[in-house]
Amino acid sequence: MKTRDRIIHSALALFNEQGEPNVTTNHIAADLGISPGNLYYHFRNKEEIIHSIFDQYALDLSMGFQPEVPAESDEQRLLAYLDATFQLMWRYRFFYANLPDILSRDAELQNKYLEAQQALKANLFAMLSRFRETGWLDMDDEALQSLCSTLKLVASSWIFYQSAQSPQAKVTPVVIYQGVLQILKMVSPMTTDKGRAVVSGLIGHYREQMESTKAASDSA
Amino acid sequence: MKTRDRIIHSALALFNEQGEPNVTTNHIAADLGISPGNLYYHFRNKEEIIHSIFDQYALDLSMGFQPEVPAESDEQRLLAYLDATFQLMWRYRFFYANLPDILSRDAELQNKYLEAQQALKANLFAMLSRFRETGWLDMDDEALQSLCSTLKLVASSWIFYQSAQSPQAKVTPVVIYQGVLQILKMVSPMTTDKGRAVVSGLIGHYREQMESTKAASDSA
Amino acid sequence: MKTRDRIIHSALALFNEQGEPNVTTNHIAADLGISPGNLYYHFRNKEEIIHSIFDQYALDLSMGFQPEVPAESDEQRLLAYLDATFQLMWRYRFFYANLPDILSRDAELQNKYLEAQQALKANLFAMLSRFRETGWLDMDDEALQSLCSTLKLVASSWIFYQSAQSPQAKVTPVVIYQGVLQILKMVSPMTTDKGRAVVSGLIGHYREQMESTKAASDSA
Amino acid sequence: MKTRDRIIHSALALFNEQGEPNVTTNHIAADLGISPGNLYYHFRNKEEIIHSIFDQYALDLSMGFQPEVPAESDEQRLLAYLDATFQLMWRYRFFYANLPDILSRDAELQNKYLEAQQALKANLFAMLSRFRETGWLDMDDEALQSLCSTLKLVASSWIFYQSAQSPQAKVTPVVIYQGVLQILKMVSPMTTDKGRAVVSGLIGHYREQMESTKAASDSA
DNA sequence: CATGAATGAGAGTTCATTCAT
DNA sequence: AATGAATGAACTCTCATTCAT
Incomplete structure (x- = not known):
């Protein structure tokens, strides 16, 4: 799975478990074992991740x-x-x-x-x-x-x-x-x-x- | 109206308009033209305001x-x-x-x-x-x-x-x-x-x- | 006992119990059942209370x-x-x-x-x-x-x-x-x-x- | 010297000069010319800095x-x-x-x-x-x-x-x-x-x- | 003497986001 | 692609102190 998809996947899982407002972009990155910078290489911002999940x-x-x-x-x-x-x-x-x-x-x-x-x-x-x-x-x-x-x-x-x-x-x-x-x-x-x-x-x-x-x- | 009630009133109005997570205690205080300290004189914390609204x-x-x-x-x-x-x-x-x-x-x-x-x-x-x-x-x-x-x-x-x-x-x-x-x-x-x-x-x-x-x- | 002396007395007790940095002027006033304003009528500030205790x-x-x-x-x-x-x-x-x-x-x-x-x-x-x-x-x-x-x-x-x-x-x-x-x-x-x-x-x-x-x- | 160590160093110096209760995390950050956020990137809170100094x-x-x-x-x-x-x-x-x-x-x-x-x-x-x-x-x-x-x-x-x-x-x-x-x-x-x-x-x-x-x- | 509401600077801390490497 | 240190605005909350009554 590509990093971009892994981010979507992990974000969805964390959002479901803990509620979207309680999940920070750093949490997502940490959950995947990648750096926050890398997350922002694949997505402009948190909103874009949500957008992708919605798509x-x-x-x-x-x-x-x-x-x-x-x-x-x-x-x-x-x-x-x-x-x-x-x-x-x-x-x-x-x-x-x-x-x-x-x-x-x-x-x-x-x-x-x-x-x-x-x-x-x-x-x-x-x-x-x-x-x-x-x-x-x-x-x-x-x-x-x-x-x-x-x-x-x-x-x-x-x-x-x-x-x-x-x-x-x-x-x-x-x-x-x-x-x-x-x-x-x-x-x-x-x-x-x-x-x-x-x-x-x-x-x-x-x-x-x-x-x-x-x-x-x-x-x- | 007493300040305590004005706070509840203003908080309710702002919560309804902008959503509770988007309204900070400072916003409420500013909306009323009072200091943040004064708000916290009447309520221990934001949660207590929500509690009062619920009551x-x-x-x-x-x-x-x-x-x-x-x-x-x-x-x-x-x-x-x-x-x-x-x-x-x-x-x-x-x-x-x-x-x-x-x-x-x-x-x-x-x-x-x-x-x-x-x-x-x-x-x-x-x-x-x-x-x-x-x-x-x-x-x-x-x-x-x-x-x-x-x-x-x-x-x-x-x-x-x-x-x-x-x-x-x-x-x-x-x-x-x-x-x-x-x-x-x-x-x-x-x-x-x-x-x-x-x-x-x-x-x-x-x-x-x-x-x-x-x-x-x-x-x- | 005069209010001034009661303040000194109460402050000393609270300081001893909880440590001076952990005792606010409001705590002292509340402990005595007087208003913070009244406390500041008798003492210019917290330091002056400590001074009096020292005296x-x-x-x-x-x-x-x-x-x-x-x-x-x-x-x-x-x-x-x-x-x-x-x-x-x-x-x-x-x-x-x-x-x-x-x-x-x-x-x-x-x-x-x-x-x-x-x-x-x-x-x-x-x-x-x-x-x-x-x-x-x-x-x-x-x-x-x-x-x-x-x-x-x-x-x-x-x-x-x-x-x-x-x-x-x-x-x-x-x-x-x-x-x-x-x-x-x-x-x-x-x-x-x-x-x-x-x-x-x-x-x-x-x-x-x-x-x-x-x-x-x-x-x- | 790494930032983490610089923080410990600066905090120790400021604590020694001015007393721990009088030194805020913002003071330490300002002393080093870094942002408060950066300080909290390296330490979860002030207590953890003190802990590190103690260690x-x-x-x-x-x-x-x-x-x-x-x-x-x-x-x-x-x-x-x-x-x-x-x-x-x-x-x-x-x-x-x-x-x-x-x-x-x-x-x-x-x-x-x-x-x-x-x-x-x-x-x-x-x-x-x-x-x-x-x-x-x-x-x-x-x-x-x-x-x-x-x-x-x-x-x-x-x-x-x-x-x-x-x-x-x-x-x-x-x-x-x-x-x-x-x-x-x-x-x-x-x-x-x-x-x-x-x-x-x-x-x-x-x-x-x-x-x-x-x-x-x-x-x- | 006394009240108690009000002040406001500033504390510790968070987090989406940026940037040099 | 990826790192991870760094940013800074904003957040909740505290407290010595003031002031109108």
């Missing part, structure tokens, strides 16, 4: 949600979608926990973020529409729009919200699974009988995932 | 949601509740925008916050239960619990979420009204016919409020 | 060592002398622990201190001379001079030295008694048979005192 | 008193010992003048200091024992122990005591020589005839040294 995030986002990717079934597609969403949230969780501050410093980043959000929204709407067509959801257009907004809000805020609720402010994968479950529960009331079966199946799946993760972390 | 927030919270306050009707009560919630969010918006960082620094504040959240949750649940009894909502217990969680999450995260979405990161009262509307739309699918009328009425009310606020700020 | 010390010094005070015997006189010396050291121990710093700040105090030291030296020399005449000591003039210097040095430095040696840096009355014993042991080799008996008697006396003090503080 | 002191101490170093004669060895002791006191005199305060702040330094003191005491006792075996001293075990304590006390306190006695609080090399002489005079009464000759010789030597130093500083 990577945006790339992951666009890769994970390509609708053209064929799936065995709509159910599979939904599963993949949820997985991708929350994996992304987990991988860039520092970002979600400090969004307002990070964006307010940097207008360019703000714009990039808004673009990504637009894409996300379009994506989400397309998926929900398809599920309605498939006969899983029973909603009118307005309700669909509204659900779409709410889901995006909940997904975007989940990490932020949970990291304030838990006493240790430690975000764990378990928290992520709870977020997926929360989303599914929100969709549940709008489902048809057919749709309800699908959603229930997914809820069962994620509960299992969560329990096995919990068990793994407890025994560790 | 005021907690007080406002408990005052705004006293169930014993008689209301003309359940509809009135709901209206008052929503108003209070979002006014509070508006008044202490810096807090909502920086929650994880602020709480991670200060275990005592974390506890105070969690207590306030418990109270809020109990409150919200009581209110929704009553509406179900009144025959406005048609939901089983589990769905009610779930709705309750979602509403709290959306309310708590609204400012955070919106301040990241809007290009200038400026949170305005209009944003607040959108939050109330969002909440009402989330409740809407669970209503009975009787309940739907009430919710529709409220939606209409807040749309008007929002429009008039928009008009006022545009002409300014 | 009281100098007074105690001159009172405790008046040669004209009749004593039953030379032995009694020596006992009284040693008691007075070490009581003084105990009462003003903060002073002994910070002498260089305190004096370097204040030329006037330095002069007062030197005067007091001269008087002390003259006093001590007179007493030792008398003991030689009485036939307790066997020394020539030069040795007497030298002993005199050493004794003064040891007495003056005892608190300073001990407070560095003990891990807790806490000066207790036991430390004081050890100082008296140290002094007596230094005189011992210069004594005649007659003198040795006197010194041995005193050593026994102070050992008892020390033990009873230790016992008292242990049971407390 | 250097401890090193000097252990180097100066290595018993395995062969000497032409016991007399030479004693001479070297006294020289080393008082040179050390001179070089680190700020330390001796502020001991209680400096140690009370820093438990680790306190321990290091006590260790150094133990070594010093053992050293001193070994040397006096050897002189007794050589037939220079005529004392029983208890008296030897007592003399040992007294000598250590006087040596450790000399700078402290003298810096309070001299009007300008200026400690000069002449003061150091007086300290050596004081020590020798304290040993003198315990000597045999043979020993007395040695001590007298040393006293003469140091008187000469002192006079020539005085002359040199007067003509300067």
